[in-house]
Amino acid sequence: MSDALPKTPKLDELEKGKWPSFVTEIKMAAKKSPMCRDLLGQLEQSYEEKIGYWKHGGIVGVMGYGGGVIGRYSDLPEKYPNISHFHTMRINQPAGWFYNTDALRKICDIWEEHGSGITNMHGSTGDIILLGTTTDELEPTFSELQKIDFDIGGSGSDVRTPSCCCGMARCEWSCYDTMKACYDLTQAYQDEIHRPAFPYKFKFKFSGCPNDCVASMARADMSIIGIWRDDIQVDRAAVTEYAKNGMDIKADVVDNCPARCMDWDGKEIHIDNQFCRRCMHCINVMPKALAPGKDRGAAILLGSKAPIIEGALLSSVLIPFYKMEPPYEELKDLLERIWDLWCEEGKNRERVGEFIQRVGMGNFLEAIELEPVPEMIAHPRENPYVFYEEYFEEDEGEEEESES
């Protein structure tokens, strides 16, 4: 095989322009990696013919783990032999995606020796994605990763690699320690991450405030979103300063409040906190003057997912406020009750949100032993088809609690 790069007139078009070019990156790696040379060839062919040339999956992995490696094979192995295998390894990122250069360089050295030399920093779920290696290199790669304390993440029907925002490390709005919680739960559920035993995937995302920088509302089966219960903290002098510097507090802040619970009289800001929805807008606009309250914790929501199979869902409230302090025992107990039920009753490839839709939130709550509260709903039911479970028996004249 020649070391020369294949001719890629179509891909070369994507080296033009100011945005970083993935083609340039693959070409950089292709100087050392025959895999990347064949990848360029196959990708150029896809660009010519408007179709992908990867085979459908395949079960590969490292010994003892059932997840974390995505098997991938070229559909054109004779033409592109160096990517006949092109498996992805998902490596569990450090919480908050913080690194030192020593660790990153070691990962680079390992991947240059054992894989294609191209990565995603990071994949959508949060892992470091090591993109493309052969079956034979999986175990040696893992062996090297063990030496630098990086472990493999999740894939398939398991707990997917949890991720979190940078939280208290660099944000004044974080209502709990997202990185600590993410690390704690990741360690607590190593078996569930590495050995798929669920009906389908289960994702956690930890956001420090309702701005939700890790999109936990939309992308996590369990969304743990920081929030506060008491009053927004107000620095009156700083509010005045914003006004003095030309901010239109009425238009920019007060008029955008979804609860209409604020007033600005030209001198002072008044907030009726009992109606505040903790949306963050006013705090986002005046970070020097306003801050989340001091009684901080998290709202726990459940069930979001992308469309496949029964349609996309957003997470909905399960626990309106939880203090989120280590060791998070109540949360873990609740989680394990949810998993037990879902594993027992869930259908193959049914996400927990879809499971709740199928069995009904009321029944789900009863099964996980959680009392219904009005914070869980946007509004009460509109239809009268109620499955009443309590009724009077003839002759007894007293209310009989159904045992069912």
Add this chain to the structure above:
Amino acid sequence: MAEPTQERRTDYGPPHYEKFLPPIIKKNYGKWKYHEILKPGVMVHVSETGDKLYTVRASSGRLISVDKIRMYCDLADKYCDGYLRFTSRHNVEFLTDKQENIDPLIKDLQEMGHPVGGIGNAISSMVHTQGWIHCHSAATDASGIVKAVMDDLIEYFEEMKLPGKLRIALACCLNMCGAVHCSDIAILGIHRRPPKIDHEKLHKMCEIPNVTASCPTAAIRPATVDGKQSVEIIEEQCMFCANCYTVCPSLPLNDPLNDGVSIWVGGKVSNARHEPMFSKLAIPYLPNNPPRGPETVEAVRGLVELWAKNAKKYERMGEWIERIGWPRFFKMAGIEFQKEHIDDFKHAGLTYKRSTHLTY
């Protein structure tokens, strides 16, 4: 499978994050008081202790070579005492307590070809999927369209001249590994023809009960074809979701003639002001036209600029459209309203206009 190596460890999890935190972060962990955006791509966080932490954010491009990561490391060693981080939208962030390092760092990043920006009222990097680089089910490429769209919109990444935040994402099929369903603008790879059944292989590769159960519209039934166990598909019932293909390789939907992308608008994740919203269909189909997908680039720019011109300050795409109404949106965007825009899946009735709140 290769033999396991000796002294094998498992289930030790990721390294503890503390060892990757710069000293200034360790010292001020949980003590940050406020932050300010100093200029595009640069912010400062100020601590109760008076310490200041500067962040410079650049686009990484998501797919990066190990040599590029080493170049980032060189910059982090030069300017940031050997620390750096990445964001949930594939940006790379350099953190330093030395204000004088900001401008030289930005200069180095720009010379490396990594634009600085994505903070405040700007477009941040696009979240996206693998596409033809690594996925079997991709209905379009991912990185190529993202590159072309962001080349075109770079001014909105590098400057802060939009009314509010704008989040664009791309998923190359309905599996949505990129979970684009709550983005201001989503580009979604789509199939438009039912699976082509490989009757020769299906009985060897797929479990037929799983295949029939996988179809959300019950369009797949067991059938015997030429003496072989297989399935048949009621084509009128197929909505091209490809869920059957996920469980059975013998049902490919990829079709160079008909695959393409759809464009969705108005989703958001943040709880600020309006509650989180799903994205809604704006353009049902645009062709795959590699390498640079000019139709998609033009459509996205058109939507960005329409919103930028008409939205009120802070108003996200979905909040703006909700205020003006969808008929006005379609009119202003010059998008022909079609049958495909009207939902016909579960709870579709909830998406019909059920009032006379109409504009003329």
